[in-house]
Amino acid sequence: MRFLHTADWHIGKKLHGYDLLTEQRDAYRQIKAIALQERVDAVVIAGDLYDRALPSEAAVTALDDMLVDLNRRQQLPILAISGNHDSGVRLGYGRQWFASTAFYLKTTVAEGLQPVVMGDTQFFLLPYFEPFAVRQLFDDESIRTEAQAMERLVAAMKEKFDPDKKHVLVAHFFAAGSHHSDSETQVQVGGLNAVPVDLLRDFDYVALGHLHRKEALQHEPTIKYSGSPLKFSTSEAEDTKGVWIVDTDTTPVTVTFKPLTPLHDLVVLEDSFATLLDREHDFPVTADDFIAINLTDTAPIPNVMQRLKERFPKIIELHRVNPLEVALPDLPPERLQADPFALMTDFFSQTTKHALNDQQTRWAQQALQQAMKEDAQ
Template sequence: MRFLHTADWHIGKKLHGYDLIPEQEEAYQQIKAIALAEKVDAVVIAGDLYDRALPSEEAVTALTKMLVDLNRQEKFPLLAISGNHDSAVRLGYGQEWFASTDFFLRTKLGDALRPITLGDTQFFLLPYFEPVQARQLFDDDQLRTVNQAMERLVAAMQEQFDSTKKHVLIAHFFAAGSQHTDSETQVQVGGLNAVPVDMLAPFDYVALGHLHRKEALQNEPTVKYSGSPLKFSTSEAADTKGVWIVDTDTTPVTVTFKPLKPWHDLVVLEDSFDNLMDREHDYPATKEDFVAVNLTDTTPITNVMQRLKARFPRVIELNRVNQLDVTPTELDVQQVQQDPLTLLTTFFEQVTQHPLSEQQQEWARKALQTAEKEENE
């Protein structure tokens, strides 16, 4: 059979305050178009459907619309698991009757031991889990790490293998050899949650979620991260996002990458302030793209963020490549005449080399309002 492997949709995620649901809806349309063009027999979503355990109403509406469209309108069987960003309880509500339309959603660890058979393939759906869940499932207090738990889980899955079928694992974890990006959450430190790729050898293909780069595993032809459909951090700016098309009727399975084109790209620009503001310079960014700026200037620049946004409206990050030649306290005399919030914003940028976040700006406004009220009383 042929299936599409995707993961880490993170519906409802915001990028430095920007709502990404419109971007996510557009990426979904591309994924559906690929599924239709490739005539896949099923769609696999390997976890992190939502960005947070308690998603907003807008996020729930958006994801529901996508899943209904794929499953009820386009008639694709869906195989999905919960990731570490999802609430297994909330996401799994209703899964008992979802299967009536070939929507196989698994959020409980024990369900991973009951394969779903479609065509010539057995799918084992392993949701994100903590070691304590494995201890409870196997009634074994010796299972202290994900690594140890996976050894028991894989052995239990192998007992369910049908020798006449191919075997696919759908999972959401950190596999050994993976590379992190900023927008991913490392649940444990010290490598305790790393699963050795060799442990996954019994499967013909392993469809992974959790890390957002398809290159996260090198030289592994049948163990793949699909990566996220969108760029969620500047560390992913150079990535090509997309999905995998997997054919199980060959040995080994055949895997083909299909790229997605960003509606609004995420671009990192490194240059001097004057060059960046010079409209004669041709930069790979449109007014609608998300832009991270690495300034090479060594002198403070007044209202740098506001001025950059006049050229690139969606500036999401501002960093300085070089150390300032002057101390941050050497503010332009004209700044003294500015309102306190603007003065604070400029000073903060010069001291930290980062702009105030929306939350920090709100805290600053409230603090200034309280100070003005006390002064007038």
């Protein structure tokens, strides 16, 4: 059995107000191409197909196009679960007849206990869950945490293990030892949702969703997050996105990473304002890339964002990496009676470590004159 493991598509997500459907459609085309090139027997999507429980019409149309293309046109079986961003009820509408075309979509915990058998492999499709759902399923009030719930679920799954087949868990949660990135929704309270990876050792492979970086469990050879197909935050700017190809014909299973190339990248640039605006200075970005800027200047820059956008139209973040921490001296009473313009220029110099330039001096004088005029009225 050979399958492709992906997750966290988050169809409909926006990046600081920018629509990502074009980038998401391109990532899907690459995933499909890899699936066909690798001649996989199925595609696993480990949750968070949508970015929100109430997706937009455009997001619904986009995901529908992808799933119809993958399952009906390419005739690839799909094994999918709902994640914490999905509405299980809405996403799962129609799942009873989806299986007629080998599209297995599970959105309830009880469904996760019944394996889907394909070739030499049993797939247990466990959607995102809260502990109370498992507590109700087993009528056991002692189940209070994700770890306790998962221990009970794994025990029930193992009762269904066929010893002549491989066993794959598809799930959506935070596994102990993994790390969040900034674009993920924090769903744990006091760390209660961390599932120890030791609970998962009896599976030949665990296809996880929820964390957006494949490196989240990089030391686990057969327990993997696929990560998201796109970069959703600056903390992922240096990541290589992609999918896993899993072959269960070997013992242990063989796992190979296949990278995706971003249509429009997310890049962090750190430099001075003058260098960033210098057209002679080449940066490895395009006009359509999403840019986060770490500005090294300490002096105030009028209209800084607007001026930077003239060169980098899609700025999503702007930070100053050298903020000044200035302790202003206490002014003696006689100094408080000084000329307002002198006080202002002193304050400016103390806080910025720079003197006013000619243009700033003119602005300050005009503002002061206007303020004094308004006071006189």
